[in-house]
Amino acid sequence: MRIGSLGGVGLTLGQMLQLEAAQKDFKTVEGPAKSVIQIRLGGGVAAQESWNPKPESPLEYRGPFGVSKTPIPGIVLGELMPETAKIADKLTVVRSVVGKIPDHGQATYHVMRGYPMTPAIKHPTIGTVVNHEFQPRSALPTYIAIGNAKDETGYLGAQYGPFTTGADPASDSSFQIRDLTLPGGLDVAAFESRKQIRDAINNEFRKLETSKAPLDTMDAYYQKAYDMISSEEVKDAFDLSKEPEKLKTEYGKNQFERQGSQAGMRMLLARRLVEAGVRFVSLNYGEWDHHSGIKTAFELNMPAFDKAFSTLIRDLDDRGLLDNTLVWVVSEMGRTPKINQVAGRDHWSRVFSLAMAGGGLKQGAFYGDADATSSEVAHDGVPLADLHSTLYHLMGINSDKELMASGSRPMEIIDGGKVVEDILA
Numbered sequence: 496m497r498i499g500s501l502g503g504v505g506l507t508l509g510q511m512l513q514l515e516a517a518q519k520d521f522k523t524v525e526g527p528a529k530s531v532i533q534i535r536l537g538g539g540v541a542a543q544e545s546w547n548p549k550p551e552s553p554l555e556y557r558g559p560f561g562v563s564k565t566p567i568p569g570i571v572l573g574e575l576m577p578e579t580a581k582i583a584d585k586l587t588v589v590r591s592v593v594g595k596i597p598d599h600g601q602a603t604y605h606v607m608r609g610y611p612m613t614p615a616i617k618h619p620t621i622g623t624v625v626n627h628e629f630q631p632r633s634a635l636p637t638y639i640a641i642g643n644a645k646d647e648t649g650y651l652g653a654q655y656g657p658f659t660t661g662a663d664p665a666s667d668s669s670f671q672i673r674d675l676t677l678p679g680g681l682d683v684a685a686f687e688s689r690k691q692i693r694d695a696i697n698n699e700f701r702k703l704e705t706s707k708a709p710l711d712t713m714d715a716y717y718q719k720a721y722d723m724i725s726s727e728e729v730k731d732a733f734d735l736s737k738e739p740e741k742l743k744t745e746y747g748k749n750q751f752e753r754q755g756s757q758a759g760m761r762m763l764l765a766r767r768l769v770e771a772g773v774r775f776v777s778l779n780y781g782e783w784d785h786h787s788g789i790k791t792a793f794e795l796n797m798p799a800f801d802k803a804f805s806t807l808i809r810d811l812d813d814r815g816l817l818d819n820t821l822v823w824v825v826s827e828m829g830r831t832p833k834i835n836q837v838a839g840r841d842h843w844s845r846v847f848s849l850a851m852a853g854g855g856l857k858q859g860a861f862y863g864d865a866d867a868t869s870s871e872v873a874h875d876g877v878p879l880a881d882l883h884s885t886l887y888h889l890m891g892i893n894s895d896k897e898l899m900a901s902g903s904r905p906m907e908i909i910d911g912g913k914v915v916e917d918i919l920a
Contacts, residue, residue: 587862619649631772
């Protein structure tokens with residue numbers, strides 16, 4: 496019985512669950528970060544307008560905005576981040592991340608996987624590695640992508656890719672999870688009846704087979720798929736109607752004319768999923784490739800992010816989830832030190848900033864810095880391999896561990912990365 500196809504990989508849910516268990520290594524022990532929320536701001540966010548303003552630099556460097564003061568002496572965030580500035584003492588911001596090539600495709604590959612792109616091999620993303628290393632806690636998958644995802648699994652294979660929601664939780668009236676929705680005209684009773692028919696057919700096959708073990712094994716994975724379809728726990732985890740309207744408003748629901756509820760409802764769903772036991776949740780928000788008109792572009796994108804992100808951190812903290820949930824806001828590169836002739840900033844990878852919170856990190860830590868014009872690292876540079884090794888360490892995964900790539904080729908999860916001890920709690 497085909498329950499649903501997983502986006503882009505052509506697997507039924509039952510097949511995904513069967514393959515998910517293959518080659519699992521259950522020896523990995525959880526670290527302080529029991530779950531991860533990954534928020535990707537694609538395009539390359541300008542640190543000068545967000546995580547690391549330089550208000551004392553000349554106008555052509557510092558850009559069109561002022562700053563928002565934080566509770567931490569000497570630390571400011573961008574002018575359009577007043578709510579995030581209020582919770583800066585709960586954040587960990589690395590202001591000295593070092594990339595390599597300022598190209599969207601290659602930079603995204605590098606920041607999401609910890610390896611530079613190479614024609615010889617495709618590496619897995621962090622979420623894929625987590626899916627490989629840990630078994631699910633419940634009927635919910637280990638790794639869920641809100642929206643869609645593609646080209647994540649690298650040499651580990653499609654079985655370790657994310658379960659994708661397909662739909663956007665910002666669309667209240669139409670938000671349904673593709674693989675958890677029964678086909679039109681089929682209710683739960685009819686679904687259970689068809690399951691019984693399938694079981695009866697399998698029983699007949701068993702009578703004809705010398706060994707019933709393969710069918711028994713397949714049944715275990717299909718049973719898990721059935722459990723997901725029929726589980727109230729699974730349905731509840733995706734059901735934003737369970738959340739009070741007051742909280743949705745705090746996340747920014749329907750408050751931003753062009754961006755609507757995208758940032759807020761995606762982050763609220765992410766919180767619900769980690770609360771229900773999902774280990775890794777990823778989501779995207781906004782478009783940050785601002786080669787021109789950076790002032791207008793930030794005014795469009797940042798207020799919704801600022802409101803949603805600050806509420807997410809407070810919400811996790813209020814529920815006692817922040818200490819064991821690692822939130823990281825990732826963008827593939829930074830932007831050029833100078834504002835260009837069309838009032839934007841171009842690609843820059845020599846130094847940029849990433850924000851994190853929770854999951855075993857030191858709170859209120861603003862680590863490293865760029866120089867006065869945001870051109871180079873001033874001190875405590877953090878290569879992406881070190882950043883990834885730190886993230887894996889917080890999750891309890893040894894980044895030196897070798898996984899098997901195609902052609903029986905052992906590959907370290909991260910090659911040569913070192914844990915940044917100064918940002919650990």
